[in-house]
Amino acid sequence: MAIDSLFKDKIVILDGASGTQLQARGLPPSVCPESWAIENPHALADLQNAYIEAGSNIIYTFTFGASRIKLSEYGFGDKVFEFNKELAALSKKIAGKRALVAGDISSMGRHLKPYGDLPFEEAVDCFKEQVKGLVAGGVDLFVIETMSDIQEARAALIAVKETSDLPVMVSVTFEKDGKTLTGTTPKVAVQILQSLGADVVGCNCSTGPDKMIDIIKEMKEVAAVPILAKPNAGVPRLENNKTVFDMEPLKFSEYGRPLVEAGVNFIGGCCGTSPKHIGMLSKAVLGVKPTSPISLIPPMLTSSRKGIFVGPGHPFAIIGERINPTGKKKLQEDLREGRTTIVGNYAAEQIDAGAALLDINVGMPGIDEKQTMEKIVEYVSSQYDIPLCIDSSDPEILEAALRLYPGRALINSVSLESVKLEKVLPLAVKYGSMLIALPVGDEGIPDTLEKMKENLSQILLAGEKLNIPASSFIADGMVMSVSAKQQHAVYTLDFVEWCTKSLGIGTVLGLSNISFGLPERKWVNGAFLAMAMGRGLSLAIANPSSELIVNIVRASEVLTGNDQNSGRYIAHLASTETQMVNVEAAKTVPDTTTNLYNAVIRGNRDGILDVFKNCLSEGIDASVLVNEYLIPAITEVGNKFGDGTYFLPQLLLSAEAVKKVMEFIETDEALTKSISAEKKGTIVLATVKGDVHDIGKNIVGLLLKNHGYEVIDLGKDVPSEKIVNEALRLKADIVGLSALMTTTMVQMKEVVKIAREKALNAKIIIGGAVVTQRYADEISADGYSSDANEAVLLVKKLLGK
Numbered sequence: 001m002a003i004d005s006l007f008k009d010k011i012v013i014l015d016g017a018s019g020t021q022l023q024a025r026g027l028p029p030s031v032c033p034e035s036w037a038i039e040n041p042h043a044l045a046d047l048q049n050a051y052i053e054a055g056s057n058i059i060y061t062f063t064f065g066a067s068r069i070k071l072s073e074y075g076f077g078d079k080v081f082e083f084n085k086e087l088a089a090l091s092k093k094i095a096g097k098r099a100l101v102a103g104d105i106s107s108m109g110r111h112l113k114p115y116g117d118l119p120f121e122e123a124v125d126c127f128k129e130q131v132k133g134l135v136a137g138g139v140d141l142f143v144i145e146t147m148s149d150i151q152e153a154r155a156a157l158i159a160v161k162e163t164s165d166l167p168v169m170v171s172v173t174f175e176k177d178g179k180t181l182t183g184t185t186p187k188v189a190v191q192i193l194q195s196l197g198a199d200v201v202g203c204n205c206s207t208g209p210d211k212m213i214d215i216i217k218e219m220k221e222v223a224a225v226p227i228l229a230k231p232n233a234g235v236p237r238l239e240n241n242k243t244v245f246d247m248e249p250l251k252f253s254e255y256g257r258p259l260v261e262a263g264v265n266f267i268g269g270c271c272g273t274s275p276k277h278i279g280m281l282s283k284a285v286l287g288v289k290p291t292s293p294i295s296l297i298p299p300m301l302t303s304s305r306k307g308i309f310v311g312p313g314h315p316f317a318i319i320g321e322r323i324n325p326t327g328k329k330k331l332q333e334d335l336r337e338g339r340t341t342i343v344g345n346y347a348a349e350q351i352d353a354g355a356a357l358l359d360i361n362v363g364m365p366g367i368d369e370k371q372t373m374e375k376i377v378e379y380v381s382s383q384y385d386i387p388l389c390i391d392s393s394d395p396e397i398l399e400a401a402l403r404l405y406p407g408r409a410l411i412n413s414v415s416l417e418s419v420k421l422e423k424v425l426p427l428a429v430k431y432g433s434m435l436i437a438l439p440v441g442d443e444g445i446p447d448t449l450e451k452m453k454e455n456l457s458q459i460l461l462a463g464e465k466l467n468i469p470a471s472s473f474i475a476d477g478m479v480m481s482v483s484a485k486q487q488h489a490v491y492t493l494d495f496v497e498w499c500t501k502s503l504g505i506g507t508v509l510g511l512s513n514i515s516f517g518l519p520e521r522k523w524v525n526g527a528f529l530a531m532a533m534g535r536g537l538s539l540a541i542a543n544p545s546s547e548l549i550v551n552i553v554r555a556s557e558v559l560t561g562n563d564q565n566s567g568r569y570i571a572h573l574a575s576t577e578t579q580m581v582n583v584e585a586a587k588t589v590p591d592t593t594t595n596l597y598n599a600v601i602r603g604n605r606d607g608i609l610d611v612f613k614n615c616l617s618e619g620i621d622a623s624v625l626v627n628e629y630l631i632p633a634i635t636e637v638g639n640k641f642g643d644g645t646y647f648l649p650q651l652l653l654s655a656e657a658v659k660k661v662m663e664f665i666e667t668d669e670a671l672t673k674s675i676s677a678e679k680k681g682t683i684v685l686a687t688v689k690g691d692v693h694d695i696g697k698n699i700v701g702l703l704l705k706n707h708g709y710e711v712i713d714l715g716k717d718v719p720s721e722k723i724v725n726e727a728l729r730l731k732a733d734i735v736g737l738s739a740l741m742t743t744t745m746v747q748m749k750e751v752v753k754i755a756r757e758k759a760l761n762a763k764i765i766i767g768g769a770v771v772t773q774r775y776a777d778e779i780s781a782d783g784y785s786s787d788a789n790e791a792v793l794l795v796k797k798l799l800g801k
Contacts, residue, residue, distance in 0.1 A: 006057070006100075007226045007265040011285045014230060014268025015051040015059045016278045020243075022047060022062075023743055029690035030717065032074035034083045037062045041090055048094045050275035055282030056268070060104040060143055061091045061134065068126050069108040069118075081133040088137020102143040102169065103134030105156050109693055112151050114382045114605075115182075115652040116695075120155055120404055127159030135164050142168040145230070146205050146270075148181035150192055150304050151406040158403070161197050161430075169200035169266070171228050174207070174215055176786070183305040183647025186218040188407070191300050191307055194225045195408045195432025202228025205270045208235065208247055209255035213262050220263030224297045226290075229264045231255070233272030236742050236770050237778070243742040243770075245272025253280035257288060265290045271742055271770075299471045299506060301357065301387040301434060304406035305647060308356050308387060310434075310474065311506030311538050315562060316553055317357060319389050319410075319508070319541045320350030323376070324361040332364055335372055340379045341607035347384050348602060353544035354553075358384070359412060360401070361391035370400050377401045382649050383603050389436075389541075395423035402431040410434045413476060416441040416455045421462050429466050436508055437473045439495075445478065449491040452478060453498060460503075474506040474539065475499045477532070481516040482524065489514060489528065493535050500536030508539040511549070526552050533560060592618055593629050600633035603653025605660055612661050622665060622674045634658050634706045638789040651788065652699065658706045680708045681733035681799045684762070686723045687716035688747035693740035696768060699788040700736060707792055720750040724758055732762040734795055737781075739768040749779040756780075763798045767791060 006012050019033065025043040027036050037044045048059050065071070066087065068080045076083065084103070091101045105127060110118045134142065142160050147153035153170055160168045172180055172189045179185055184192075186203065193201045201223065203215050209231040219227055234247030252273065259267060267285065269277050299311045310317055323346050325332045334342045347358055358380065362372045373392065381388060390401045391412040402409055413436035414424040428435050439446060439455035446452045460470050477492040496507045514528045515521035526548050529540060533556040542549050557563035592615045599608040615625050637654040640646035665671045685701050687694045694716040701711045712730055714723060727735045735755070739745040748766050755764060763782040766775070776784035783798060785791035 007290050009289070011260055011264070011288055011290055012266040013055045013057050013278065013282045013285075014228070014266055015048070015056040016269035016273035016275065017233075017271055018047065018060065018062055018064070019741070020272065020743060021274060029743060032071065032076055034063060034066045034071065034087060035074065035076060035079075038083065038086055038090075044087075044090060045094050047275075048091060051278055052095065052099045054275040054279035056099055056278055058100045058102050058141075058266075058268075059091060059095055060102050060145075061088045061137070061139060063087050063104045063130065063134065064106045064145070066133075067105075067108045067130055069110060080129040081136070084130050084133025085137040088134045088139050090137075092138045100140040101138070102141050103131070103137070103139035105130055105134075105142065105144045105160075106146045107148065107152055109695060111652070111695060112149065112155065114378050115649050120151070123152060123155040124159045124162075127156045128163050131160050131163040135166070139166065141166050141199075144168065144170045147172050150180060150182065150184045150189060153189075153193065154196060154406060157193065157196050157198055167199040168197075169202070169228055170198040171202040171204040171230060173205040174203060176207075177644060178215065178218075179305075179647070181648050183649065185305070185307075186215045187222050188302045188305065188307045190219045190223050190225075191298070191302050192304075192406075192408055192432075194223065195297055197430075197432065198225060200226045200228050200266055202230070202264075202266065204228070204230035205232060208232055209252060209259060213255070213258055216259060216262040216264055220291075222294070222298050222300060223263065224293050224295065226265035226293060227263045228266040229259050230268045230270045231259075232270050233274075233277060235772065235774075236272065236745070237772075237774065243745055245742075247272070249274070249276040249280045252277045253284040256281045256284035260285055260288050260290065263291055296469050296471060297432075299434065300408065301410055302407040303381060303385050303387050304649075306385045306387075307408075311471065312500050312504055312536060313562075314538070315356075315568065316533060316537070316557055317539045318355050318544045318550070318553065319357045319359050319539055320347075320353075320355030320544050321359050321510075321512075321541045322346045322350055322543060322545075323358060323380075324391070325364040326361075335362060335364065335367055335376075338372075338375070339606050339610075340376065341604060341610070343376055343380065344383065344602055344604050344607070347380050350544050351384060351386060354550050355386065355544040357387050357389050357410065357539075359389040359391050359541060361412075363392060369394070370397050373397050373401050374404055377405055379606075381406055383653060390433075395420075395427065398424065399427050399431075402427060402433055405431075408432055408434065410436065410474070412436045413438050414459065415439075416458055418442060421459070425463060425466055425468065428463075428468055428472070434472045434474060435463075435468075436476050438476045439478060445480070449494050452491060452495050456499070470503060470505050474508050475503075477507055477509045477537075479509050479511065479513040479528075481518075482514050482528075483517040493531060496532055496537050497535040500538075506538035507536065508541065509537060511540045511542040522546065522548050525549065529553070530556050533557070593620065593625070596625060597629045597633045600630060600654050600657050601637060603650055603657055605653060605657045608657045608660055609664055612664070622671045626661075626665075630658050630661060631707065634703075638703070638792060641787070641789045642793075648699075651703075655699075655702045655706055659702065662706070680710075680801050681795070682710045682712065682730055683734040683736060683795065684712050684714060684723065684727045684730060684732040685736040685738070686714040686718040687738045687740075688723075688744055688751065689717060689719050690747060691717060691739050691741050691744035693768075694738065696740070696788065697736070697738040700738075700767070700785075700791045703788050703792050704795060707796075709795065720747055720754050723751050724754045724760055727755070727760055727762050728758060732760075733799055735760070735762045735764045736791065737764065737766045739766075739771060742770045745770055745775065748775075748781065752779050752781055765791065765794055765798070 144156040212231045233245035389410040415438040439452040480488040515524035554569040765783040773784045
């Protein structure tokens with residue numbers, strides 16, 4: 001089934017909420033929802049029939065939490081295939097020929113590495129188990145929904161694509177700041193997912209329909225696939241001890257047309273919506289013609305959080321070349337030892353100097369190149385925001401990196417050599433990557449401009465046969481040493497101009513090759529760069545720390561008209577002056593302690609213990625290191641998270657770095673004594689009864705421990721009486737409650753009630769995706785936090801320390 005057959009002439013209507021609606025039909029809390037639905041098929045039939053009668057063209061199977069990891073929490077981890085198959089078959093029977101059935105897959109509730117303990121391939125395998133069951137049950141397509149981590153969404157999408165040929169929709173959920181929990185913007189989410197093969201991309205849950213319009217507009221700008229929207233029915237509130245949403249069906253439906261005008265092709269409802277909401281929504285968009293997606297996936301490279309456009313008409317970009325062990329003995333030693341310290345330093349230095357991408361090459365003797373590449377890609381992509389250029393001549397290593405990379409990468413490179421074409425182009429198709437195209441064939445480096453053009457044309461033709469558009473290629477101008485082949489420099493410049501003006505594709509040069517064998521090479525490099533930019537060059541692989549190179553780039557952009565009002569040039573000069581001041585100031589700080597502080601700021605879990613031990617060897621007291629460097633550093637990370645400079649991945653990595661040091665200190669009696677001090681306070685944390693989600697709570701606990709508080713974590717699905725009794729026994733200063741579901745947040749009120757009855761002196765604070773300050777006020781809690789960093793600040797405020 002072609003997905004475009006569903007949306008060309010009409011808006012496709014999806015269903016609404018399932019969990020809350022089934023609870024109204026008898027689903028009790030604290031039971032496995034999927035198991036209950038199998039045992040009570042009449043309830044699911046009643047709900048899904050109501051959605052189809054209301055106008056739903058697609059209904060979702062009730063398998064939202066039917067992964068091995070989720071089902072294991074209820075003792076059904078061995079029932080994945082059975083549950084998914086049975087629930088899919090049930091929905092197919094209910095739908096008949098009246099509606100299509102989408103196999104529903106969602107988050108497993110565990111962070112993937114490096115932020116958590118779940119390996120990427122294990123996540124893919126878990127999702128494949130679900131996919132196989134849903135296929136056996138007869139689903140017509142798939143939906144991957146409510147994803148807050150783009151890497152988990154990728155794992156699910158890869159699982160579907162490797163197991164089934166059915167269409168797949170992917171919808172992401174965004175926070176109040178317009179980004180996912182791990183920092184992905186709507187535009188970047190669309191680019192990553194559509195490049196990876198999603199047939200429909202969109203947004204669900206997150207917010208009400210009014211606030212989702214801007215998210216959809218941003219997605220539409222880069223969407224070459226249809227857009228999906230499934231908003232909540234407004235904001236939840238407590239009413240008569242039940243969670244209700246504040247947007248009635250009529251009001252909800254009034255946003256149908258604005259969402260369609262913003263670019264939506266598929267529309268339905270999420271939390272708080274009912275068949276009545278969907279019925280009115282269906283009528284509101286009846287007869288409205290959908291807008292078509294853009295024709296091609298744009299030439300945009302991304303990390304998991306940010307993206308850059310490359311090619312003609314877009315800003316010039318430097319690809320940082322330094323993460324390459326050739327000629328770098330210290331980097332080679334680090335890679336052999338499995339460390340990421342120098343890689344992290346090189347990455348940070350190049351980004352600070354203005355690199356827009358980082359080239360990652362770990363090819364050297366004496367290491368497992370595949371394993372090393374995976375480790376470096378995982379580390380750099382989790383800690384830094386700019387896209388990566390994956391550089392290897394081995395297709396197996398390229399695939400290992402592309403599979404793990406949580407964005408849209410640039411492959412370096414593909415040539416006309418038969419082995420490269422046959423093995424690398426399919427990787428670009430599978431993982432949605434862009435490619436650097438070397439106009440080199442089996443006969444070697446071409447000697448003429450015409451041969452370069454011919455070779456490139458053949459590469460583009462081979463890509464076209466695999467549906468890779470020309471805009472996904474960046475042509476390499478094949479820079480040769482001018483001291484050896486002087487005429488080739490002219491060929492390269494002419495080639496750059498031809499690619500830019502005749503083909504309309506991006507170009508790249510390995511800049512330093514031009515001056516090999518000549519004295520004072522920087523002048524030749526700089527002159528050649530300026531000349532190439534004048535011909536339309538898009539990118540250069542170079543050292544961004546070279547002041548000459550970067551200044552020529554900024555000046556050339558002004559002269560070629562690619563820097564409107566000289567904005568980037570002026571900003572660059574201002575930042576250069578600031579960097580010089582910062583360098584001078586940094587000279588007054590001891591290197592070792594600066595390195596310790598930076599290890600936390602950069603989340604260097606692998607190298608922080610070595611830095612800490614170096615500080616100790618220089619006679620610096622452990623208490624000084626903890627109180628004057630580690631805690632201020634993690635506080636600064638929290639501040640960066642709070643102001644939107646850092647995102648959850650960086651917060652977690654930095655917290656883990658501090659945790660490593662503290663665990664090391666605890667193994668040494670003398671060190672433990674040197675930093676021993678009165679605990680700031682005792683905090684009891686728990687996810688309330690009926691709720692099995694604990695990621696947010698765990699992050700809060702980790703950060704609080706880093707700030708010196710004693711944290712006792714009672715776990716998830718904890719009865720209210722137990723929470724209060726444990727807080728009394730431990731003489732807790734703070735009780736922190738978490739809930740992710742609208743149906744379980746009412747338990748928070750029960751905890752507050754029991755705490756007051758038993759005269760518990762502890763302050764009670766609450767948090768979770770569905771919780772608000774208004775709800776905290778309604779149940780008389782002492783505080784509310786929207787995220788982990790805010791929770792730390794709230795605890796400090798309540799305890800005064």
